[in-house]
Amino acid sequence: MTESTLAIEVNDLRKSFDEVEAVRGVSFEVAAGEVFGFLGPNGAGKTTTINMLCTLAKPTAGSARVAGHDVVRERDDVRRHIGLVFQDPTLDGYLTAEQNLRLHAELYGVDPALVPGRMRQVLEMVGLSERREATVMTFSGGMRRRLEIARGFLHSPRVLFLDEPTIGLDPQTRSSIWRYIALLQEREEITIFMTTHYMDEAEFCDRIAIMDQGQIVALDTPEALKAQVGADRVRIQTEDDDAAIAALAGRFDLEATISEGAVTFFVSSGEEFVPRLFAELGVAIRSVSVSRPTLDDVFMSHTGTTIRDAEESGNKHANRVMMQMMTGGRR
């Protein structure tokens, strides 16, 4: 890839909060026009990475270029070319939808002659034209998120950052947000960088990077990542899970873990393996399920845990990073 077609270039980026290293050396490139997803549990370092790319946090080490500009040395140039939709709402609830957009256009110095037309266009695109004169306080969660997305690309940024754009929304609203994002990419020729911890949503991305404990553990198209797993996931419930895990290791040379209450392992041609399993395991099996690899499995095959387990395990690293972010750098 030549430099001009790269929207984002990241080289060994690191960020520490006091003694905790939240981002531990990530490197990747995003081509112009791509939808690039960052996938990982809460506390994996996704938001910290996004904050560094958006010039909101200073990297401890490493470098990053966004829209061709260095995020530390050319902060203002980066800011001119990016749009941001944060995880937490950042609208002024006391102002109308239109006033919020107008304020944004003024802060970004958009040519006043173009502002009314552009505002009409973005409001139409997210389906909020009719509510443009209503105060944002009266909006539902989904409407607010759409307005934030509209505001994020109001100034025609080259890269739009979306940090958990669908978090806290109901499934129906989530899918409508995704249609708007797809439409946006098609019409505005924009590069989209997003984070999510919903596996199903990561499938919409052209490429995804899986992040865990501050590092990228895998990076490819969703299809390629799933193909890499190359095996089916088998989940069994047994009378004695520990004995089953030992038996799987001893007799079949398979590494199994307990996740979400079931013994889980990966094996090629899972359906054909099941009869052998029953015949040779030597531990009573209560139920079996075999499934094709999903992104969840990709995550599991790289980290040894599911994304939900990773979040629930009360990971000390993640919690400490989150505390640091809440008390210090994040706001």
Add this chain to the structure above:
Amino acid sequence: MSVTEQALPATGAMTEVIRVRVPPRSWRSELRAMKIVWRRELIRFRNDRIRIVTALVQPLLFLFVLGSGLQQLSSASTDGVDLKTFIYPGILCIAVMFTAMFSAASIVWDREFGFMREMLVAPIRRSSIVIGKCLGGATVASFQGVILLCLAWAVHVPYSVTLVLGILAIQLLLAFSITAFGVMVAVRIKQMTAFMGVMQMVVMPMFFISGALFPVANLPGWLAFLNRIDPLTYAVDPMRRLVFSHLDLSAAARRTLDPGVTWWGWHVPALLEAAVVLALGLAMLGIAIWEFNASE
């Protein structure tokens, strides 16, 4: 109507995408940013009628309840001047002060409700945000002052062009300095309750010590000292001189009620007093900007 079920616009049927661009940073873009931050304060003030009314309660209580109530005790020593007339200049100042503090508090709100981030990531200097905020707070507070200015007739102060313009100028100056002070505090404090606590702790003593309710001559030594280091003194005193210069008073009354601030026996000129308020305001604005730049 279900919000989520709105039809998506057909891609082909829509007109050409309007492309805008964000220009490199310049002093013009900074001015635009300052102006919109200023305007936002005005829009929010206009929409918030409850705040306009509640901010009036305290000054009106002081002026009419305290003023009328204590009148019986004070009439012997005020040489026939209504106590309300005497404290009116002080009330003009504190009305502005309370509102300005509240405007500064919006920085804490903005951070709590996330809007601050929208401003922080814009390609503008942080100082533009702070200056816009201070000017916005000053303007809003002066509006509040104007409402009290309308009550001059009720306390026997005759209107004149110089009186109105002079009062407006002092109010604007004071409102700016107080907002700068509030913003300076607000940048450091992350919770609204804590901010309000600090403000209560600072504002009420400043108000009581300033001489808004008493003449500043012949005070006990400790109070005279506190009074002279209270910044609000230097807004109340010129305000009182201005109002009293438009009244028809006996020389004795003028001596007792409007003695003027002295430094070691020297009468401080009103312009110097105004300069003190301005200098303090600018200094606090500078500190606020510096702090704001330093916070990540």
